[in-house]
Amino acid sequence: MLQTIVHGDPTDAPPLLIVHGLFGSARNWGVIAKRLSDTRQVIAVDQRNHGASPWRDSHTYPDMAADLAALIADLGGPVDLLGHSMGGKAAMMLALTDPAPLRRLIVADIAPLSYDHTQDGPLDAMRGVDLTQVTSRKDAQAQMDVDAGTAAFLLQSLDLAHKRWVLNLDVLSRDMGAIVGWPAPEGRFDKPTLFLRGETSRYVPDSALPAIRRQFPAMQVETVEGAGHWLHADQPRAVEAAVRRFLDAPA
Numbered sequence: 123m124l125q126t127i128v129h130g131d132p133t134d135a136p137p138l139l140i141v142h143g144l145f146g147s148a149r150n151w152g153v154i155a156k157r158l159s160d161t162r163q164v165i166a167v168d169q170r171n172h173g174a175s176p177w178r179d180s181h182t183y184p185d186m187a188a189d190l191a192a193l194i195a196d197l198g199g200p201v202d203l204l205g206h207s208m209g210g211k212a213a214m215m216l217a218l219t220d221p222a223p224l225r226r227l228i229v230a231d232i233a234p235l236s237y238d239h240t241q242d243g244p245l246d247a248m249r250g251v252d253l254t255q256v257t258s259r260k261d262a263q264a265q266m267d268v269d270a271g272t273a274a275f276l277l278q279s280l281d282l283a284h285k286r287w288v289l290n291l292d293v294l295s296r297d298m299g300a301i302v303g304w305p306a307p308e309g310r311f312d313k314p315t316l317f318l319r320g321e322t323s324r325y326v327p328d329s330a331l332p333a334i335r336r337q338f339p340a341m342q343v344e345t346v347e348g349a350g351h352w353l354h355a356d357q358p359r360a361v362e363a364a365v366r367r368f369l370d371a372p373a
Contacts, residue, residue, distance in 0.1 A: 123176075126167050137164065137197065138155075138204060139201045140166040142206060150355075167193065169189065172290075203224050203228070210232035227313065228315070228365060230361075233326045240298060242298070263277060315342070
């Protein structure tokens with residue numbers, strides 16, 4: 123079962139389930155989750171092969187959607203679902219293949235598209251760290267050939283006590299094509315959907331919106347000013363406000 127961080131107590135509102143992106147964890151959304159938990163319970167999840175959740179031998183969107191479906195069933199559903207980047211694709215996969223346990227969907231800075239970029243740089247940076255020589259995150263960062271911001275993000279997944287990455291780097295590397303790709307499932311999600319995108323990000327281009335609308339006809343799009351792909355880190359207050367407006371809007 124996926125590991126979670128629970129914020130707040132159950133209320134009359136459906137709980138909000140937050141799903142992080144690649145190389146992330148439930149902690150990435152901690153500040154926003156805590157703020158949103160003033161009116162509903164908020165549950166942030168570690169996806170498979172990330173954080174404290176179990177390692178599995180595959181990492182595809184059907185896998186991740188099935189994990190979320192099992193978690194929602196365990197919670198008793200229905201839920202509102204928010205996914206960022208890879209987590210957004212997992213959320214869309216669930217919405218298109220098993221929409222019943224979802225009330226509303228928020229997709230943060232990702233589209234149901236295949237992308238042509240890779241994540242080999244961060245993978246190589248983590249694999250290149252000689253963990254036997256590391257006694258602090260500063261030691262590890264000195265060995266990483268990535269910018270300081272990316273290094274700081276990746277180092278959140280370093281378990282210093284056990285000198286290991288909590289990310290299943292081998293499986294993530296092997297299945298990277300599936301992660302940056304998209305299996306293009308059939309289906310349609312007719313319930314309210316918000317696509318949040320960062321102003322300086324290129325992950326949700328205007329050219330993709332007509333195709334997105336065909337599968338998510340009740341969609342709306344909101345652009346977060348001054349934000350890139352990690353919009354929840356760049357503009358947390360704006361993201362929090364957008365999520366509140368959408369979740370609290372009349373059906």
